[in-house]
Amino acid sequence: xxxxxxxxxxxxxxxxxxxxxxxxxxxxxxxxxxxxxxxxxxxxxxxxxxxxxxxxxxxxxxxxxxxxxxxxxxxxxxxxxxxxxxxxxxxxxxxxxxxxxxxxxxxxxxxxxxxxxxxxxxxxxxxxxxxxxxxxxxxxxxxxxxxxxxxxxxxxxxxxxxxxxxxxxxxxxxxxxxxxxxxxxxxxxxxxxxxxxxxxxxxxxxxxxxxxxxxxxxxxxxxxxxxxxxxxxxxxxxxxxxxxxxxxxxxxxxxxxxxxxxxxxxxxxxxxxxxxxxxxxxxxxxxxxxxxxxxxxxxxxxxxxxxxxxxxxxxxxxxxxxxxxxxxxxxxxxxxxxxxxxxxxxxxxxxxxxxxxxxxxxxxxxxxxxxxxxxxxxxxxxxxxxxxxxxxxxxxxxxxxxxxxxxxxxxxxxxxxxxxxxxxxxxxxxxx
Amino acid sequence: xxxxxxxxxxxxxxxxxxxxxxxxxxxxxxxxxxxxxxxxxxxxxxxxxxxxxxxxxxxxxxxxxxxxxxxxxxxxxxxxxxxxxxxxx
Numbered sequence: 001x002x003x004x005x006x007x008x009x010x011x012x013x014x015x016x017x018x019x020x021x022x023x024x025x026x027x028x029x030x031x032x033x034x035x036x037x038x039x040x041x042x043x044x045x046x047x048x049x050x051x052x053x054x055x056x057x058x059x060x061x062x063x064x065x066x067x068x069x070x071x072x073x074x075x076x077x078x079x080x081x082x083x084x085x086x087x088x089x090x091x092x093x094x095x096x097x098x099x100x101x102x103x104x105x106x107x108x109x110x111x112x113x114x115x116x117x118x119x120x121x122x123x124x125x126x127x128x129x130x131x132x133x134x135x136x137x138x139x140x141x142x143x144x145x146x147x148x149x150x151x152x153x154x155x156x157x158x159x160x161x162x163x164x165x166x167x168x169x170x171x172x173x174x175x176x177x178x179x180x181x182x183x184x185x186x187x188x189x190x191x192x193x194x195x196x197x198x199x200x201x202x203x204x205x206x207x208x209x210x211x212x213x214x215x216x217x218x219x220x221x222x223x224x225x226x227x228x229x230x231x232x233x234x235x236x237x238x239x240x241x242x243x244x245x246x247x248x249x250x251x252x253x254x255x256x257x258x259x260x261x262x263x264x265x266x267x268x269x270x271x272x273x274x275x276x277x278x279x280x281x282x283x284x285x286x287x288x289x290x291x292x293x294x295x296x297x298x299x300x301x302x303x304x305x306x307x308x309x310x311x312x313x314x315x316x317x318x319x320x321x322x323x324x325x326x327x328x329x330x331x332x333x334x335x336x337x338x339x340x341x342x343x344x345x346x347x348x349x350x351x352x353x354x355x356x357x358x359x360x361x362x363x364x365x366x367x368x369x370x371x372x373x374x375x376x377x378x379x380x381x382x383x384x385x386x387x388x389x390x391x392x393x394x395x396x397x398x399x400x401x402x403x404x405x406x407x408x409x410x411x412x413x414x415x416x417x418x419x420x421x422x423x424x425x426x427x428x429x430x431x432x
Numbered sequence: 433x434x435x436x437x438x439x440x441x442x443x444x445x446x447x448x449x450x451x452x453x454x455x456x457x458x459x460x461x462x463x464x465x466x467x468x469x470x471x472x473x474x475x476x477x478x479x480x481x482x483x484x485x486x487x488x489x490x491x492x493x494x495x496x497x498x499x500x501x502x503x504x505x506x507x508x509x510x511x512x513x514x515x516x517x518x519x520x521x
Protein backbone atom coordinates (compact mmCIF):
# COMPACT_ATOMS: atom_id res chain seq x y z
CA UNK A 1 0.00 0.00 0.00
CA UNK A 2 1.48 3.31 -1.06
CA UNK A 3 1.60 5.95 1.64
CA UNK A 4 2.86 9.51 1.50
CA UNK A 5 4.66 11.95 3.73
CA UNK A 6 5.52 15.60 3.33
CA UNK A 7 9.11 16.78 3.52
CA UNK A 8 9.74 20.47 4.05
CA UNK A 9 12.89 20.91 6.13
CA UNK A 10 14.09 24.35 7.13
CA UNK A 11 17.38 23.68 5.39
CA UNK A 12 19.52 26.27 7.21
CA UNK A 13 22.79 24.45 6.47
CA UNK A 14 22.11 23.95 2.73
CA UNK A 15 22.33 20.18 2.94
CA UNK A 16 20.06 19.62 -0.08
CA UNK A 17 20.28 20.48 -3.75
CA UNK A 18 16.80 19.05 -4.40
CA UNK A 19 14.04 18.20 -1.94
CA UNK A 20 10.87 16.22 -2.64
CA UNK A 21 7.93 17.85 -0.84
CA UNK A 22 5.50 14.94 -1.34
CA UNK A 23 7.15 11.54 -0.93
CA UNK A 24 5.35 8.26 -1.52
CA UNK A 25 6.67 5.02 -0.10
CA UNK A 26 5.69 1.38 0.27
CA UNK A 27 5.70 -1.25 2.99
CA UNK A 28 9.00 -2.91 3.77
CA UNK A 29 11.85 -3.06 6.26
CA UNK A 30 12.51 0.69 5.86
CA UNK A 31 8.88 1.72 5.40
CA UNK A 32 8.56 5.46 5.98
CA UNK A 33 12.21 5.87 6.98
CA UNK A 34 13.40 9.15 5.44
CA UNK A 35 16.54 8.69 3.37
CA UNK A 36 18.54 11.39 1.54
CA UNK A 37 20.63 10.48 -1.49
CA UNK A 38 23.93 12.06 -2.51
CA UNK A 39 23.47 13.90 -5.78
CA UNK A 40 25.90 11.68 -7.71
CA UNK A 41 23.55 8.68 -7.39
CA UNK A 42 21.01 8.44 -10.23
CA UNK A 43 17.35 8.84 -9.34
CA UNK A 44 14.81 8.25 -12.10
CA UNK A 45 12.82 11.41 -12.76
CA UNK A 46 14.70 13.45 -10.12
CA UNK A 47 17.40 15.90 -11.21
CA UNK A 48 20.90 14.55 -10.50
CA UNK A 49 23.68 17.11 -10.83
CA UNK A 50 26.83 15.91 -9.00
CA UNK A 51 26.74 19.56 -7.80
CA UNK A 52 28.02 20.55 -11.24
CA UNK A 53 26.67 23.10 -13.72
CA UNK A 54 27.46 20.64 -16.52
CA UNK A 55 24.67 18.33 -15.28
CA UNK A 56 22.22 21.06 -14.24
CA UNK A 57 18.83 19.99 -15.51
CA UNK A 58 19.85 16.35 -16.09
CA UNK A 59 16.98 14.01 -15.24
CA UNK A 60 18.19 10.39 -15.12
CA UNK A 61 16.00 7.98 -17.10
CA UNK A 62 16.85 5.16 -14.68
CA UNK A 63 17.48 4.46 -11.00
CA UNK A 64 20.81 3.43 -9.52
CA UNK A 65 20.64 -0.14 -8.18
CA UNK A 66 20.78 1.13 -4.58
CA UNK A 67 17.81 3.41 -5.25
CA UNK A 68 15.77 0.51 -6.66
CA UNK A 69 16.62 -1.47 -3.51
CA UNK A 70 15.68 1.43 -1.22
CA UNK A 71 12.33 1.89 -2.96
CA UNK A 72 11.49 -1.81 -2.64
CA UNK A 73 12.42 -1.67 1.05
CA UNK A 74 9.84 1.09 1.55
CA UNK A 75 12.29 3.94 2.17
CA UNK A 76 10.98 7.46 1.67
CA UNK A 77 13.50 9.18 -0.60
CA UNK A 78 13.29 12.81 0.47
CA UNK A 79 15.95 14.56 -1.59
CA UNK A 80 19.35 14.85 -3.19
CA UNK A 81 22.20 16.16 -1.10
CA UNK A 82 24.93 18.69 -1.75
CA UNK A 83 28.50 17.54 -2.35
CA UNK A 84 31.84 18.63 -3.74
CA UNK A 85 31.45 18.74 -7.51
CA UNK A 86 31.76 15.13 -8.77
CA UNK A 87 33.02 14.15 -5.30
CA UNK A 88 36.22 16.16 -5.67
CA UNK A 89 36.87 17.70 -2.29
CA UNK A 90 37.02 17.27 1.45
CA UNK A 91 34.79 20.17 2.51
CA UNK A 92 31.67 20.41 0.24
CA UNK A 93 32.86 23.92 -0.59
CA UNK A 94 33.54 22.82 -4.19
CA UNK A 95 29.81 22.65 -4.96
CA UNK A 96 28.62 24.89 -7.78
CA UNK A 97 25.49 25.47 -5.71
CA UNK A 98 27.41 26.89 -2.73
CA UNK A 99 28.78 25.20 0.38
CA UNK A 100 26.93 23.16 3.01
CA UNK A 101 27.50 24.35 6.59
CA UNK A 102 28.33 22.13 9.53
CA UNK A 103 25.23 21.79 11.76
CA UNK A 104 27.51 21.69 14.84
CA UNK A 105 29.04 25.09 13.92
CA UNK A 106 27.85 26.98 10.84
CA UNK A 107 31.25 28.69 10.60
CA UNK A 108 32.82 25.36 9.74
CA UNK A 109 32.62 22.92 6.84
CA UNK A 110 30.71 19.63 7.19
CA UNK A 111 33.55 17.72 5.51
CA UNK A 112 33.22 16.13 2.12
CA UNK A 113 32.53 15.13 -0.35
CA UNK A 114 29.27 13.67 1.06
CA UNK A 115 28.85 16.77 3.23
CA UNK A 116 25.18 17.32 2.40
CA UNK A 117 24.29 13.76 3.38
CA UNK A 118 26.13 14.02 6.71
CA UNK A 119 24.68 17.47 7.48
CA UNK A 120 21.13 16.35 6.61
CA UNK A 121 21.38 13.48 9.12
CA UNK A 122 23.22 15.50 11.78
CA UNK A 123 20.71 18.36 11.55
CA UNK A 124 17.87 15.87 11.94
CA UNK A 125 16.28 16.61 8.53
CA UNK A 126 16.15 12.88 7.72
CA UNK A 127 16.82 9.52 9.37
CA UNK A 128 19.55 8.20 7.10
CA UNK A 129 21.50 9.05 3.97
CA UNK A 130 23.56 7.48 1.24
CA UNK A 131 27.01 8.82 0.49
CA UNK A 132 29.85 7.64 -1.70
CA UNK A 133 33.44 7.22 -0.54
CA UNK A 134 36.34 7.45 -3.00
CA UNK A 135 39.05 8.51 -0.53
CA UNK A 136 37.10 9.21 2.65
CA UNK A 137 34.03 11.03 1.35
CA UNK A 138 31.64 9.19 3.70
CA UNK A 139 33.89 8.88 6.74
CA UNK A 140 35.23 12.46 6.72
CA UNK A 141 31.85 14.23 6.85
CA UNK A 142 30.55 11.61 9.29
CA UNK A 143 33.47 12.47 11.60
CA UNK A 144 33.12 16.24 11.14
CA UNK A 145 29.34 16.23 11.73
CA UNK A 146 29.27 13.65 14.53
CA UNK A 147 27.39 10.81 12.82
CA UNK A 148 28.24 7.24 11.74
CA UNK A 149 29.35 6.44 8.18
CA UNK A 150 30.52 3.18 6.60
CA UNK A 151 32.64 2.65 3.50
CA UNK A 152 31.86 -0.97 2.69
CA UNK A 153 34.29 -3.52 1.28
CA UNK A 154 34.83 -2.77 -2.42
CA UNK A 155 32.28 -4.74 -4.43
CA UNK A 156 29.76 -5.23 -1.68
CA UNK A 157 27.40 -2.48 -2.90
CA UNK A 158 26.57 -2.06 -6.59
CA UNK A 159 27.93 1.07 -8.24
CA UNK A 160 25.38 0.83 -11.08
CA UNK A 161 23.95 4.33 -11.45
CA UNK A 162 26.67 6.00 -9.35
CA UNK A 163 28.13 8.69 -11.61
CA UNK A 164 31.74 7.55 -11.77
CA UNK A 165 34.66 9.60 -10.50
CA UNK A 166 37.33 6.94 -9.73
CA UNK A 167 35.86 3.48 -10.24
CA UNK A 168 38.61 1.38 -8.68
CA UNK A 169 38.33 3.25 -5.37
CA UNK A 170 34.73 4.22 -4.75
CA UNK A 171 31.84 2.59 -2.95
CA UNK A 172 28.36 3.76 -2.02
CA UNK A 173 27.73 3.47 1.72
CA UNK A 174 25.26 4.17 4.54
CA UNK A 175 25.25 7.15 6.92
CA UNK A 176 23.06 7.51 10.03
CA UNK A 177 22.99 8.91 13.56
CA UNK A 178 23.99 5.57 15.10
CA UNK A 179 25.51 2.21 14.23
CA UNK A 180 22.13 0.46 14.24
CA UNK A 181 20.87 2.88 11.58
CA UNK A 182 23.95 2.30 9.41
CA UNK A 183 23.50 -1.45 9.80
CA UNK A 184 19.82 -1.28 8.77
CA UNK A 185 20.55 0.80 5.69
CA UNK A 186 23.52 -1.38 4.74
CA UNK A 187 21.37 -4.53 4.93
CA UNK A 188 19.14 -3.04 2.22
CA UNK A 189 21.83 -1.85 -0.21
CA UNK A 190 24.43 -4.68 -0.02
CA UNK A 191 24.33 -7.60 -2.42
CA UNK A 192 25.09 -8.71 -5.94
CA UNK A 193 24.09 -6.80 -9.08
CA UNK A 194 25.13 -8.12 -12.46
CA UNK A 195 25.08 -4.61 -13.92
CA UNK A 196 28.19 -3.71 -11.90
CA UNK A 197 31.03 -5.91 -13.12
CA UNK A 198 32.88 -5.50 -9.81
CA UNK A 199 29.87 -6.46 -7.70
CA UNK A 200 30.35 -9.40 -5.34
CA UNK A 201 27.65 -11.75 -4.03
CA UNK A 202 28.05 -10.94 -0.34
CA UNK A 203 24.73 -9.74 1.09
CA UNK A 204 24.70 -8.29 4.58
CA UNK A 205 22.30 -10.08 6.93
CA UNK A 206 23.40 -9.06 10.39
CA UNK A 207 22.31 -7.43 13.61
CA UNK A 208 25.05 -5.51 15.44
CA UNK A 209 26.54 -7.45 18.33
CA UNK A 210 28.57 -5.45 20.87
CA UNK A 211 30.98 -8.23 21.82
CA UNK A 212 34.69 -7.46 21.34
CA UNK A 213 36.12 -9.95 23.85
CA UNK A 214 39.56 -11.04 22.67
CA UNK A 215 39.47 -8.75 19.62
CA UNK A 216 42.97 -7.54 18.75
CA UNK A 217 42.99 -3.89 17.67
CA UNK A 218 46.10 -2.54 15.94
CA UNK A 219 47.02 1.12 16.46
CA UNK A 220 49.40 2.13 13.64
CA UNK A 221 51.81 4.78 14.87
CA UNK A 222 51.34 6.70 11.59
CA UNK A 223 47.68 7.35 12.54
CA UNK A 224 48.71 9.13 15.74
CA UNK A 225 51.92 10.91 14.73
CA UNK A 226 53.03 13.84 12.62
CA UNK A 227 50.26 15.88 11.05
CA UNK A 228 47.60 14.63 13.47
CA UNK A 229 46.23 17.11 16.02
CA UNK A 230 47.41 15.69 19.40
CA UNK A 231 44.03 16.49 20.98
CA UNK A 232 42.29 14.43 18.28
CA UNK A 233 44.81 11.60 18.74
CA UNK A 234 44.23 11.60 22.52
CA UNK A 235 40.44 11.54 22.11
CA UNK A 236 40.72 8.52 19.82
CA UNK A 237 43.11 6.73 22.20
CA UNK A 238 40.56 7.22 24.99
CA UNK A 239 37.93 5.68 22.72
CA UNK A 240 40.14 2.66 22.15
CA UNK A 241 40.47 2.26 25.92
CA UNK A 242 36.67 1.97 26.07
CA UNK A 243 37.00 -1.04 23.74
CA UNK A 244 39.80 -2.41 25.93
CA UNK A 245 37.52 -2.20 28.95
CA UNK A 246 35.00 -4.24 26.97
CA UNK A 247 37.55 -7.00 26.47
CA UNK A 248 39.53 -5.97 23.36
CA UNK A 249 43.31 -5.83 23.29
CA UNK A 250 45.15 -2.81 21.81
CA UNK A 251 48.35 -3.62 19.94
CA UNK A 252 50.88 -1.01 18.73
CA UNK A 253 51.82 -1.51 15.09
CA UNK A 254 53.16 0.29 12.03
CA UNK A 255 52.05 0.92 8.44
CA UNK A 256 55.13 2.15 6.55
CA UNK A 257 53.24 2.34 3.21
CA UNK A 258 51.38 5.38 4.58
CA UNK A 259 54.34 7.51 3.44
CA UNK A 260 53.37 7.01 -0.23
CA UNK A 261 49.65 6.28 0.10
CA UNK A 262 48.37 9.81 -0.37
CA UNK A 263 50.45 10.54 -3.48
CA UNK A 264 49.39 7.17 -4.94
CA UNK A 265 45.76 7.92 -4.19
CA UNK A 266 45.81 11.30 -5.92
CA UNK A 267 47.61 9.96 -8.99
CA UNK A 268 45.09 7.13 -9.34
CA UNK A 269 41.94 9.13 -8.65
CA UNK A 270 42.88 12.01 -10.95
CA UNK A 271 43.89 9.57 -13.70
CA UNK A 272 40.58 7.73 -13.48
CA UNK A 273 38.72 11.04 -13.27
CA UNK A 274 40.38 12.42 -16.39
CA UNK A 275 39.05 9.44 -18.31
CA UNK A 276 35.61 9.24 -16.65
CA UNK A 277 34.81 12.91 -17.02
CA UNK A 278 35.46 12.85 -20.76
CA UNK A 279 31.82 11.81 -21.15
CA UNK A 280 30.66 15.26 -20.04
CA UNK A 281 30.64 16.92 -23.44
CA UNK A 282 27.29 18.64 -22.98
CA UNK A 283 25.87 16.80 -26.00
CA UNK A 284 24.01 13.72 -24.73
CA UNK A 285 23.03 15.43 -21.51
CA UNK A 286 23.70 18.89 -20.21
CA UNK A 287 23.52 22.24 -21.88
CA UNK A 288 24.04 21.31 -25.55
CA UNK A 289 26.63 22.80 -27.86
CA UNK A 290 27.15 25.79 -30.08
CA UNK A 291 26.95 24.00 -33.42
CA UNK A 292 28.84 26.78 -35.22
CA UNK A 293 32.07 26.03 -33.35
CA UNK A 294 34.39 23.09 -34.02
CA UNK A 295 34.12 20.05 -31.72
CA UNK A 296 37.30 20.63 -29.68
CA UNK A 297 36.72 24.36 -29.36
CA UNK A 298 33.13 23.90 -28.25
CA UNK A 299 33.94 20.97 -25.93
CA UNK A 300 36.79 22.88 -24.31
CA UNK A 301 34.81 26.13 -23.89
CA UNK A 302 31.74 24.39 -22.52
CA UNK A 303 33.78 22.43 -19.98
CA UNK A 304 35.60 25.58 -18.87
CA UNK A 305 32.28 27.34 -18.38
CA UNK A 306 30.52 24.44 -16.59
CA UNK A 307 33.23 22.64 -14.60
CA UNK A 308 34.57 24.24 -11.43
CA UNK A 309 38.28 24.86 -10.90
CA UNK A 310 38.93 21.77 -8.77
CA UNK A 311 37.37 19.50 -11.41
CA UNK A 312 39.45 21.05 -14.19
CA UNK A 313 42.56 20.89 -11.98
CA UNK A 314 42.05 17.16 -11.36
CA UNK A 315 41.39 16.43 -15.03
CA UNK A 316 44.64 18.25 -15.89
CA UNK A 317 46.60 16.39 -13.16
CA UNK A 318 45.19 13.05 -14.30
CA UNK A 319 46.01 13.81 -17.92
CA UNK A 320 49.57 14.64 -16.83
CA UNK A 321 49.89 11.37 -14.91
CA UNK A 322 48.75 9.34 -17.91
CA UNK A 323 50.71 11.29 -20.54
CA UNK A 324 53.62 9.69 -22.36
CA UNK A 325 56.81 10.48 -20.44
CA UNK A 326 55.03 10.67 -17.09
CA UNK A 327 53.09 7.37 -17.05
CA UNK A 328 56.04 5.31 -15.74
CA UNK A 329 56.95 7.91 -13.12
CA UNK A 330 53.49 8.56 -11.77
CA UNK A 331 50.74 6.09 -12.67
CA UNK A 332 52.79 2.88 -12.67
CA UNK A 333 54.59 3.82 -9.47
CA UNK A 334 51.26 4.68 -7.87
CA UNK A 335 50.16 1.12 -8.58
CA UNK A 336 53.32 -0.12 -6.81
CA UNK A 337 52.49 2.08 -3.81
CA UNK A 338 48.90 0.80 -3.86
CA UNK A 339 50.20 -2.76 -3.69
CA UNK A 340 52.42 -1.80 -0.75
CA UNK A 341 49.31 -0.56 1.09
CA UNK A 342 47.52 -3.83 0.35
CA UNK A 343 50.56 -5.80 1.53
CA UNK A 344 50.69 -3.76 4.75
CA UNK A 345 47.05 -4.50 5.48
CA UNK A 346 47.51 -8.20 4.70
CA UNK A 347 50.49 -8.38 7.08
CA UNK A 348 48.72 -6.43 9.83
CA UNK A 349 45.54 -8.47 9.53
CA UNK A 350 47.65 -11.55 10.19
CA UNK A 351 48.47 -10.03 13.59
CA UNK A 352 45.33 -8.06 14.50
CA UNK A 353 41.61 -8.27 13.74
CA UNK A 354 40.95 -4.56 13.36
CA UNK A 355 42.86 -1.33 12.86
CA UNK A 356 41.85 1.81 14.74
CA UNK A 357 42.82 5.44 14.44
CA UNK A 358 41.31 8.88 13.94
CA UNK A 359 39.13 9.30 10.83
CA UNK A 360 40.52 12.78 10.19
CA UNK A 361 43.71 14.39 11.49
CA UNK A 362 41.79 17.41 12.82
CA UNK A 363 38.34 18.67 13.68
CA UNK A 364 36.20 20.30 10.95
CA UNK A 365 37.99 23.15 9.17
CA UNK A 366 36.67 26.68 9.23
CA UNK A 367 34.99 27.76 6.00
CA UNK A 368 37.61 28.73 3.35
CA UNK A 369 40.43 27.52 5.65
CA UNK A 370 41.70 25.00 3.05
CA UNK A 371 42.13 27.23 0.02
CA UNK A 372 45.36 25.57 -1.17
CA UNK A 373 44.56 22.32 -3.03
CA UNK A 374 47.59 20.33 -1.80
CA UNK A 375 46.87 21.30 1.82
CA UNK A 376 43.32 20.04 1.38
CA UNK A 377 44.54 16.77 -0.23
CA UNK A 378 46.88 16.13 2.74
CA UNK A 379 43.93 16.00 5.13
CA UNK A 380 42.78 12.75 3.44
CA UNK A 381 45.85 10.82 4.60
CA UNK A 382 44.05 8.66 7.18
CA UNK A 383 41.08 7.70 4.99
CA UNK A 384 42.67 6.87 1.61
CA UNK A 385 44.45 3.63 2.69
CA UNK A 386 41.13 1.76 3.05
CA UNK A 387 40.10 2.79 -0.49
CA UNK A 388 43.45 1.81 -1.99
CA UNK A 389 43.10 -1.66 -0.43
CA UNK A 390 39.32 -2.01 -0.82
CA UNK A 391 38.82 -2.91 2.83
CA UNK A 392 35.81 -1.80 4.93
CA UNK A 393 36.10 1.19 7.27
CA UNK A 394 33.66 3.00 9.52
CA UNK A 395 33.71 6.34 11.34
CA UNK A 396 31.87 6.49 14.67
CA UNK A 397 31.66 9.63 16.87
CA UNK A 398 34.01 9.34 19.87
CA UNK A 399 33.99 12.65 21.70
CA UNK A 400 34.76 16.29 21.06
CA UNK A 401 37.68 18.66 20.73
CA UNK A 402 36.91 22.39 21.05
CA UNK A 403 33.22 21.51 20.97
CA UNK A 404 33.49 19.77 17.58
CA UNK A 405 32.97 16.04 16.97
CA UNK A 406 35.86 13.62 16.51
CA UNK A 407 35.53 10.32 14.61
CA UNK A 408 37.02 6.97 15.58
CA UNK A 409 37.92 5.06 12.41
CA UNK A 410 37.83 1.26 12.46
CA UNK A 411 39.24 -0.63 9.48
CA UNK A 412 38.68 -4.36 8.99
CA UNK A 413 39.57 -7.26 6.70
CA UNK A 414 37.93 -7.64 3.28
CA UNK A 415 34.29 -8.70 3.69
CA UNK A 416 34.41 -8.34 7.47
CA UNK A 417 32.10 -5.31 7.41
CA UNK A 418 30.07 -7.16 10.07
CA UNK A 419 33.01 -7.15 12.48
CA UNK A 420 33.70 -3.47 11.76
CA UNK A 421 30.06 -2.66 12.55
CA UNK A 422 30.13 -4.82 15.70
CA UNK A 423 33.24 -3.05 16.99
CA UNK A 424 31.75 0.38 16.31
CA UNK A 425 28.58 -0.79 18.07
CA UNK A 426 30.60 -2.04 21.05
CA UNK A 427 32.23 1.39 21.32
CA UNK A 428 28.87 3.17 21.02
CA UNK A 429 27.34 0.97 23.74
CA UNK A 430 30.41 1.19 26.00
CA UNK A 431 30.67 4.96 25.68
CA UNK A 432 27.11 5.57 26.88
CA UNK B 433 58.28 21.37 -12.05
CA UNK B 434 55.97 22.41 -14.85
CA UNK B 435 55.69 25.71 -16.69
CA UNK B 436 52.59 27.43 -18.01
CA UNK B 437 53.16 26.07 -21.53
CA UNK B 438 52.97 22.48 -20.15
CA UNK B 439 49.67 23.24 -18.46
CA UNK B 440 48.26 24.87 -21.62
CA UNK B 441 49.27 21.82 -23.67
CA UNK B 442 47.78 19.30 -21.24
CA UNK B 443 44.60 21.36 -20.83
CA UNK B 444 44.23 21.37 -24.62
CA UNK B 445 44.75 17.59 -24.79
CA UNK B 446 42.10 17.15 -22.09
CA UNK B 447 39.68 19.59 -23.76
CA UNK B 448 39.32 21.75 -20.66
CA UNK B 449 39.61 25.45 -21.23
CA UNK B 450 41.87 27.45 -18.92
CA UNK B 451 41.91 31.17 -19.54
CA UNK B 452 44.91 33.49 -19.31
CA UNK B 453 43.92 34.81 -15.90
CA UNK B 454 43.85 31.28 -14.47
CA UNK B 455 46.95 29.84 -16.09
CA UNK B 456 49.41 31.15 -13.50
CA UNK B 457 47.36 29.84 -10.60
CA UNK B 458 46.91 26.42 -12.25
CA UNK B 459 50.62 26.22 -13.11
CA UNK B 460 51.83 26.92 -9.56
CA UNK B 461 49.26 24.57 -8.02
CA UNK B 462 49.91 21.74 -10.49
CA UNK B 463 53.64 22.24 -10.08
CA UNK B 464 53.37 21.93 -6.31
CA UNK B 465 51.17 18.82 -6.54
CA UNK B 466 53.28 17.10 -9.23
CA UNK B 467 56.39 17.78 -7.12
CA UNK B 468 54.61 16.00 -4.28
CA UNK B 469 53.78 13.07 -6.63
CA UNK B 470 57.49 12.75 -7.47
CA UNK B 471 58.10 10.89 -4.21
CA UNK B 472 56.55 7.89 -5.98
CA UNK B 473 59.49 7.80 -8.34
CA UNK B 474 61.67 6.51 -5.48
CA UNK B 475 59.70 3.25 -5.50
CA UNK B 476 60.90 0.20 -7.45
CA UNK B 477 59.53 -0.29 -10.94
CA UNK B 478 57.69 -3.46 -11.89
CA UNK B 479 56.57 -4.66 -8.45
CA UNK B 480 54.13 -7.56 -8.58
CA UNK B 481 50.59 -6.26 -8.47
CA UNK B 482 48.16 -8.72 -6.92
CA UNK B 483 44.60 -7.55 -6.78
CA UNK B 484 43.19 -11.04 -6.25
CA UNK B 485 40.82 -10.37 -9.15
CA UNK B 486 39.46 -12.78 -11.73
CA UNK B 487 37.56 -12.02 -14.90
CA UNK B 488 33.93 -13.04 -14.92
CA UNK B 489 32.45 -13.56 -18.39
CA UNK B 490 28.83 -13.62 -19.46
CA UNK B 491 26.94 -14.46 -22.61
CA UNK B 492 26.35 -11.52 -24.93
CA UNK B 493 22.59 -11.46 -24.58
CA UNK B 494 20.08 -8.77 -25.42
CA UNK B 495 18.67 -7.20 -22.26
CA UNK B 496 16.30 -4.36 -21.57
CA UNK B 497 17.70 -0.92 -22.24
CA UNK B 498 16.56 2.67 -22.62
CA UNK B 499 14.23 3.51 -25.47
CA UNK B 500 15.56 5.92 -28.09
CA UNK B 501 13.21 8.57 -26.73
CA UNK B 502 14.50 8.12 -23.16
CA UNK B 503 18.11 8.19 -24.30
CA UNK B 504 17.55 11.46 -26.18
CA UNK B 505 15.45 13.15 -23.51
CA UNK B 506 18.34 14.97 -21.84
CA UNK B 507 19.96 16.23 -25.04
CA UNK B 508 19.55 19.91 -25.90
CA UNK B 509 20.24 19.44 -29.62
CA UNK B 510 18.74 16.53 -31.54
CA UNK B 511 17.41 15.77 -35.02
CA UNK B 512 15.56 12.76 -36.47
CA UNK B 513 16.33 10.60 -33.44
CA UNK B 514 20.03 11.51 -33.35
CA UNK B 515 22.19 13.62 -31.03
CA UNK B 516 23.37 16.74 -32.80
CA UNK B 517 27.00 17.69 -32.09
CA UNK B 518 29.42 20.30 -33.39
CA UNK B 519 31.49 19.26 -36.40
CA UNK B 520 34.59 17.22 -35.57
CA UNK B 521 36.61 18.02 -38.71
